[in-house]
Amino acid sequence: MTDIPGYDTIRWDNDQVVLIDQRRLPEEEIYLSCTDYREVVDAIRTLAIRGAPAIGVAAAMAAALGALRFPHTDIDGFRRHFRDVCQVIGTARPTAVNLTWALERMMSLVAANVHPDSSALKTRLVAEAKAILQEDIAINRQIGVLGQELIHDGDTVLTHCNAGGLATGGYGTAVGVIRAAWEAGKKIHVLVDETRPILQGARLTAWEMMKLGIPHTLITDNAAAALMANGKVNVIVVGADRIAANGDAANKIGTYGVAVVAQYHRIPFYVAAPRSTFDFTLSDGSQIPIEERDPEEVTHIRGRRIAPEGCRALNLAFDVTPHGLISGIITEKSVCRPPLPQSVSALRQA
Numbered sequence: 235m236t237d238i239p240g241y242d243t244i245r246w247d248n249d250q251v252v253l254i255d256q257r258r259l260p261e262e263e264i265y266l267s268c269t270d271y272r273e274v275v276d277a278i279r280t281l282a283i284r285g286a287p288a289i290g291v292a293a294a295m296a297a298a299l300g301a302l303r304f305p306h307t308d309i310d311g312f313r314r315h316f317r318d319v320c321q322v323i324g325t326a327r328p329t330a331v332n333l334t335w336a337l338e339r340m341m342s343l344v345a346a347n348v349h350p351d352s353s354a355l356k357t358r359l360v361a362e363a364k365a366i367l368q369e370d371i372a373i374n375r376q377i378g379v380l381g382q383e384l385i386h387d388g389d390t391v392l393t394h395c396n397a398g399g400l401a402t403g404g405y406g407t408a409v410g411v412i413r414a415a416w417e418a419g420k421k422i423h424v425l426v427d428e429t430r431p432i433l434q435g436a437r438l439t440a441w442e443m444m445k446l447g448i449p450h451t452l453i454t455d456n457a458a459a460a461l462m463a464n465g466k467v468n469v470i471v472v473g474a475d476r477i478a479a480n481g482d483a484a485n486k487i488g489t490y491g492v493a494v495v496a497q498y499h500r501i502p503f504y505v506a507a508p509r510s511t512f513d514f515t516l517s518d519g520s521q522i523p524i525e526e527r528d529p530e531e532v533t534h535i536r537g538r539r540i541a542p543e544g545c546r547a548l549n550l551a552f553d554v555t556p557h558g559l560i561s562g563i564i565t566e567k568s569v570c571r572p573p574l575p576q577s578v579s580a581l582r583q584a
């Protein structure tokens with residue numbers, strides 16, 4: 235079970251991957267049961283499950299499903315099969331590095347296997363996928379422990395998109411920091427950016443805030459700057475999908491604008507992310523692949539057209555916040571402080 239009573243983001247259940255369909259929230263709490271890895275890939279692509287750490291868990295469980303579907307025991311055939319399965323899963327979404335990280339972790343088990351028979355390996359892969367889920371929850375909790383020290387009693391905290399239990403194994407990164415501060419007894423108020431076009435803030439973060447009983451106010455994305463200008467925001471915490479070696483961080487589109495305005499108004503802007511979200515192979519954020527999604531996600535809301543027929547739309551799913559705009563990156567190991575290129579480099583060695 236996740237850490238918020240009453241729902242699971244994702245779980246392994248009787249050799250099926252069961253996940254809450256986030257496209258149906260907040261009106262309906264519907265679960266999808268996936269018996270084939272390609273169903274999980276589709277769930278990731280269509281944002282039935284989304285959020286970098288949650289995508290990593292889903293990728294690992296999809297790989298485990300794929301392993302179980304291999305009908306033979308010969309190890310060479312299994313290795314080829316598993317490689318093909320992971321290649322398909324790896325195409326699900328491009329920006330969140332957790333997907334690649336999880337697949338590499340699963341593939342390393344196969345590479346290290348010495349048994350001539352794949353039966354034991356299949357069992358081991360299922361156990362690894364379940365372990366990745368449990369580790370994510372524990373890592374998120376630790377991020378919360380370290381991050382909540384940056385939130386003070388009486389603060390108004392702004393967050394963008396959803397980096398909560400629904401975006402992770404169940405506790406949350408940025409929302410994990412917020413809930414840890416709340417659970418520490420701090421009287422905070424959360425400003426939730428609705429986060430166009432998919433409305434992860436309005437549909438998912440607000441839903442989580444209600445479940446957690448944390449005081450919050452939903453705002454339109456275009457209200458954030460004015461609220462910062464009027465002194466209504468004390469601190470900002472967001473998630474991340476991929477962080478380069480110098481601390482540049484990719485997150486939901488709109489995050490960069492929030493960070494620029496935050497610096498202008500001298501408001502601390504923090505990123506919360508597990509170590510698995512760092513991509514040390516990239517020297518800076520310009521190398522982070524930015525997903526471009528279907529323009530209909532912009533021209534329609536919940537399938538209802540809001541722009542004229544034939545109107546062109548651009549749907550960039552993420553943007554990159556340069557490390558110079560980030561006050562700190564909260565990880566399970568430490569809070570990386572400026573100069574981030576140096577502190578992130580130290581994290582790499584940790």
Ligand SMILES: CSC[C@H]1O[C@H](OP(=O)(O)O)[C@H](O)[C@@H]1O
Pocket residue numbers: 284285286287394395396397398401402407408434472473474475484485486487551
């Ligand atoms: C804890 S990572 C959550 C991260 O993922 C979201 O993107 P999407 O909903 O498209 O998967 C957003 O960037 C969040 O900050």
